[in-house]
Amino acid sequence: MRIRLQIWRQASRDDSGHMDTYNLDGVNPDMSFLEMMDHLNEDLTKKGHDPVAFDHDCREGVCGMCSMVINGQAHGPKQGTTTCQLYMRHFNDGDEIFVEPWRSQAFPVVKDLVVDRSAFDRVIQAGGFISNHSGPKPEPNSILIEPEVAEQALDAATCIGCGACVAACPNGSAMLFTAAKVSHLGLLPQGETERYPRARNMVKQMDKEGFGSCRNYAECEAQCPKEISIAFISRLNTDYLKASLVEPKDRRGKMKSQ
Amino acid sequence: MLTLDSKIPQGPIEEGWTNHKNNLRLVGPKNRPNYKVLVVGSGLAGASAAASMGAMGYHVECFCFQDSPRRAHSIAAQGGINAAKNYRNDGDSTWRLFADTQKGGDYRAREQNVYRLAELSAAIIDQAVAQGVPFAREYGGKLANRSFGGVLVERTFYCRGETGQQLLLGAFSALQEQLAAKNVTMHTRTELMDIVLVDGQAKGIICRNLETGDITSHAADAVVLATGGYGNVYYLSTNAKGCNVTAAYRAYKRGAGFANPSFVQIHPTSIPASGDYQSKLTLMSESLRNDGRIWVPRNPDETRKPNEIPEEDRYYYLEERYPRFGNLVPRDVAARNAKDVCDKGLGVGSTGYGVYLDFGRAIEKLGENVVVGRYANLFEMYERITDEDPRKVPMRIYPAVHYTMGGLWVDYNLMTNIPGLYAIGEANFADHGANRLGASSLMQCLADGYFIIPVTIGDYLSRNPYGQVTTDHPAFKDAENAVRQQQEQLLSINGSRSVQSFHRELGKLMWEHCGISRNVAGLKKGLKLIPELREEFWQDVKILGSGRQLNQALENAGRLADFLEFGELMCRDALLRDESCGCHFREDHQTEENEALRNDEDFAHVAVFEYKGNDQTPELTKEPIEFEALPLASRNYKT
Ligand SMILES: Cc1cc2nc3c(=O)[nH]c(=O)nc-3n(C[C@H](O)[C@H](O)[C@H](O)COP(=O)(O)OP(=O)(O)OC[C@H]3O[C@@H](n4cnc5c(N)ncnc54)[C@H](O)[C@@H]3O)c2cc1C
Ligand code: SF4
Ligand code: FES
Numbered sequence A: 001m002r003i004r005l006q007i008w009r010q011a012s013r014d015d016s017g018h019m020d021t022y023n024l025d026g027v028n029p030d031m032s033f034l035e036m037m038d039h040l041n042e043d044l045t046k047k048g049h050d051p052v053a054f055d056h057d058c059r060e061g062v063c064g065m066c067s068m069v070i071n072g073q074a075h076g077p078k079q080g081t082t083t084c085q086l087y088m089r090h091f092n093d094g095d096e097i098f099v100e101p102w103r104s105q106a107f108p109v110v111k112d113l114v115v116d117r118s119a120f121d122r123v124i125q126a127g128g129f130i131s132n133h134s135g136p137k138p139e140p141n142s143i144l145i146e147p148e149v150a151e152q153a154l155d156a157a158t159c160i161g162c163g164a165c166v167a168a169c170p171n172g173s174a175m176l177f178t179a180a181k182v183s184h185l186g187l188l189p190q191g192e193t194e195r196y197p198r199a200r201n202m203v204k205q206m207d208k209e210g211f212g213s214c215r216n217y218a219e220c221e222a223q224c225p226k227e228i229s230i231a232f233i234s235r236l237n238t239d240y241l242k243a244s245l246v247e248p249k250d251r252r253g254k255m256k257s258q
Numbered sequence B: 001m002l003t004l005d006s007k008i009p010q011g012p013i014e015e016g017w018t019n020h021k022n023n024l025r026l027v028g029p030k031n032r033p034n035y036k037v038l039v040v041g042s043g044l045a046g047a048s049a050a051a052s053m054g055a056m057g058y059h060v061e062c063f064c065f066q067d068s069p070r071r072a073h074s075i076a077a078q079g080g081i082n083a084a085k086n087y088r089n090d091g092d093s094t095w096r097l098f099a100d101t102q103k104g105g106d107y108r109a110r111e112q113n114v115y116r117l118a119e120l121s122a123a124i125i126d127q128a129v130a131q132g133v134p135f136a137r138e139y140g141g142k143l144a145n146r147s148f149g150g151v152l153v154e155r156t157f158y159c160r161g162e163t164g165q166q167l168l169l170g171a172f173s174a175l176q177e178q179l180a181a182k183n184v185t186m187h188t189r190t191e192l193m194d195i196v197l198v199d200g201q202a203k204g205i206i207c208r209n210l211e212t213g214d215i216t217s218h219a220a221d222a223v224v225l226a227t228g229g230y231g232n233v234y235y236l237s238t239n240a241k242g243c244n245v246t247a248a249y250r251a252y253k254r255g256a257g258f259a260n261p262s263f264v265q266i267h268p269t270s271i272p273a274s275g276d277y278q279s280k281l282t283l284m285s286e287s288l289r290n291d292g293r294i295w296v297p298r299n300p301d302e303t304r305k306p307n308e309i310p311e312e313d314r315y316y317y318l319e320e321r322y323p324r325f326g327n328l329v330p331r332d333v334a335a336r337n338a339k340d341v342c343d344k345g346l347g348v349g350s351t352g353y354g355v356y357l358d359f360g361r362a363i364e365k366l367g368e369n370v371v372v373g374r375y376a377n378l379f380e381m382y383e384r385i386t387d388e389d390p391r392k393v394p395m396r397i398y399p400a401v402h403y404t405m406g407g408l409w410v411d412y413n414l415m416t417n418i419p420g421l422y423a424i425g426e427a428n429f430a431d432h433g434a435n436r437l438g439a440s441s442l443m444q445c446l447a448d449g450y451f452i453i454p455v456t457i458g459d460y461l462s463r464n465p466y467g468q469v470t471t472d473h474p475a476f477k478d479a480e481n482a483v484r485q486q487q488e489q490l491l492s493i494n495g496s497r498s499v500q501s502f503h504r505e506l507g508k509l510m511w512e513h514c515g516i517s518r519n520v521a522g523l524k525k526g527l528k529l530i531p532e533l534r535e536e537f538w539q540d541v542k543i544l545g546s547g548r549q550l551n552q553a554l555e556n557a558g559r560l561a562d563f564l565e566f567g568e569l570m571c572r573d574a575l576l577r578d579e580s581c582g583c584h585f586r587e588d589h590q591t592e593e594n595e596a597l598r599n600d601e602d603f604a605h606v607a608v609f610e611y612k613g614n615d616q617t618p619e620l621t622k623e624p625i626e627f628e629a630l631p632l633a634s635r636n637y638k639t
Helices: A033-047 A118-125 A147-157 A162-168 A177-188 A197-206 A219-223 A231-245 A253-256 B014-021 B046-057 B093-105 B111-131 B163-182 B246-253 B288-290 B317-321 B329-344 B359-364 B368-386 B443-463 B476-493 B501-511 B520-540 B552-574
Strands: A003-009 A020-025 A096-100 A109-112 B035-040 B059-063 B184-187 B190-196 B201-209 B215-219 B220-226 B264-270 B293-297 B356-359 B397-406 B422-423 B605-610 B619-624
Touching: A033 B501, A109 B035, A118 A177, A118 A197, A118 B163, A147 A177, A147 B163, A162 A177, A162 A219, A177 A219, A177 A231, A177 B329, A197 B163, B035 B046, B035 B093, B035 B201, B046 B059, B046 B184, B046 B201, B046 B443, B059 B190, B059 B329, B093 B111, B111 B163, B163 B184, B184 B443, B190 B215, B190 B246, B190 B476, B190 B552, B201 B220, B201 B264, B201 B476, B215 B264, B220 B246, B246 B422, B246 B552, B264 B288, B264 B329, B288 B293, B288 B368, B293 B317, B293 B329, B293 B359, B317 B329, B329 B397, B359 B368, B359 B501, B476 B552, B501 B520, B501 B552, B520 B552, B552 B605
Parallel strands: A003 A096, B035 B059, B035 B220, B059 B184, B220 B422
Antiparallel strands: A003 A020, B190 B201, B201 B215, B264 B397, B293 B356, B356 B397, B605 B619
16 A cells, blocks of 8 residues: 555654654555554655654553544544554555654643643642552452442543543543543542542642633544443532532641641 | 572472571561662562662662663553452362472472562462552452463453553552652662672662762662573564563673573564554453454465455464463463464464454454453554554454563562562563463562662671772772763764664564574574674764763663673573573474473573673573472363
């Protein structure tokens, strides 16, 4: 196959960036999209041009590292698929393909197709955990969990933190990501105690990071490679609402000094 | 000669860990914040260690090369995690898990270490559940189990096919809690480049900020390496692209012993490479072998499509060769046999390196729904990658490099022979001997991180005053300069070949000469060819751009430079280990039935290598392994 690529090039955070055109020969339909990018980089290196920087690691759809907007869609045209799991057989000989980084105020471009997603980690730090130390814990079978509830929690926990939902949203909202974590933990009895403060604090942090608000475009769900359901967003909204009805109290500092 | 004091507890194996713990020195809670510990790596081992030590009050800094600690390669583990809970009442116990692991490792691990692992396994499940890991549940709401290769009980806990992801997210969230509490600081997109020793003790590390290219020094009271395995020395493996040996290898060059470098596990069922552009291999869970039948055409010149080949022309080689275990022989046996039939010209697929895994019979017997129900996500993954529907056409599979049992030598406290330098998780050599059983790596990583290192590190720290060294010490400047120099050298070569092309070539070389089965001539050839390739690399590699920016080719070149030295060490170890054991199969040591033939008299030891300088032969020290609790027996999966 021979394709024509239009790729976003940006030397650094401060650079303004632009699209560049590359014609690429010798593309095999069985190549993954990232193998095609490797092939391009090999070609560029040979010609003495700076190769295109892009994030990737596991190349099997689970680490959440790969992140390209392909022909206007986060992770490309195939539903429920990460960039690394997309294959060139889904394109045609002679196609022109547009490749861009995630676009969001909260995810600044670092170089070419690489963005800074540390905002996601800070949202988790605001409450995306069940407080715990390592050490002896209760026997797990002493707290029974309906298999259906465990499965729902797992549906939410399957989020790979890639950020496609943000890139897909016209508003750059991170609601799907946040809702997935709030739902995963809130559905389980272990996470019940911190359920409401968790929702409140994570949403607060989300706003602080500059993510937009949710306007129900549902593009996040459509482009999420793990097909996380927007039903979790309603759950988050309910928890958040309940949380805002009670005055937040944090006695942690006090407890320590006693 | 290295002095290797393994610090194995004496006395009955059941009391070993408890007695040992009771005799360790501790650091008091008030004093812990004064001690700074660097944890390099944020996979299951690193994240659990950093979170646990942070929660205890130590001043922890954690490092990873990805953009978030959640992306460590542990995320990709599929199958599950073992624990001796005996929920199924099928005769499981700590002892049995210990015995299975030791037998699976072909008796090349320390008994006391393996027993401790089995002993801690149940608490790992408790810890994970408390963090909110959504393990599969049965109808009554209790935890579910499944069985895994090489054992006769059901003790594996799982979350669909994404157990590693969920366990890592558990450890990651614990780590995020500690980050929020400011007990831990995280350095992402930061790669370890060297380890700094002062008066023979590990006192810090040198890193490169992958975004800015800054070379930075970090001083501390102890350093923990949790940097994972080195399967990528073969270029093609099931590991993530970034997995590397750099941290462990730099430690080795600073004097840490490297144990059993040639012990590599090759998984029998991955999707075969489809062409030269292939960048990694994807694992298909071995649970598929429960219902799939493995075969190749009997005729090397077969041209018919698989479904048109009648039964009598199909060679079900595992069923014929191993009637009792059939398609469920252990990983190494299945892998070797696949290679054997392909080498005989019977392989299938465009490259000739593949065998069929056929669900036709199972679908006929159980119905398509049942079979698809069991393996839905795997079938989907296979189809996504190959564009073939395994319900209609047999899958094609081939062995792939998967896990490295070898690693930095550590004592019972998980400390290397360099005081203050620890290695945990896949980065150390400790618990799996010459072969790892399925679902036991996750267990080991978390035992190391949640329960062992937080206790044992106190013993070392308490014997040393804190904050003795700062980054002003000349050792840091020297190491920084050496790192810069290597980087500049790489950038100045400006040759004609890409980093990737060298890595591919090294991979092929390693696979051919130090792969599934090994022989003296091949290993000697490897020992000759690797230095030649290394030479060429340093003459002719082409890396564009500068070191003062995000430069992925430069990152890869640094990792490859270490692989190009390390591959030689692997061949050397494989040559010196003049026996077959576990995954290390030497063609000159096999039984009449082509099984691995151990030589316990001469090789019941850990082979530990010591760096002696560039172009010098590394020196071998042997740590003998004692068999007190479990008598030696030979592995036999035929009867
Ligand atoms: C596809 C697959 C499936 C598997 N399935 C199972 C299973 O079902 N059950 C099981 O028990 N095991 C399984 N394993 C094995 C298991 O996943 C790994 O052995 C284990 O996760 C390793 O964890 P770790 O914490 O030691 O290292 P990793 O998770 O690899 O983490 C390494 C960390 O070190 C960091 N790092 C590495 N080098 C550097 C450096 N130079 N500088 C800075 N940071 C560095 C990385 O950023 C990362 O954070 C599987 C493995 C694979 C490949
Ligand atoms: S919700 Fe989906 S798109 Fe968003 S981060 Fe998670 S996996 Fe990615
Ligand atoms: S590279 Fe890991 S999800 Fe794509």
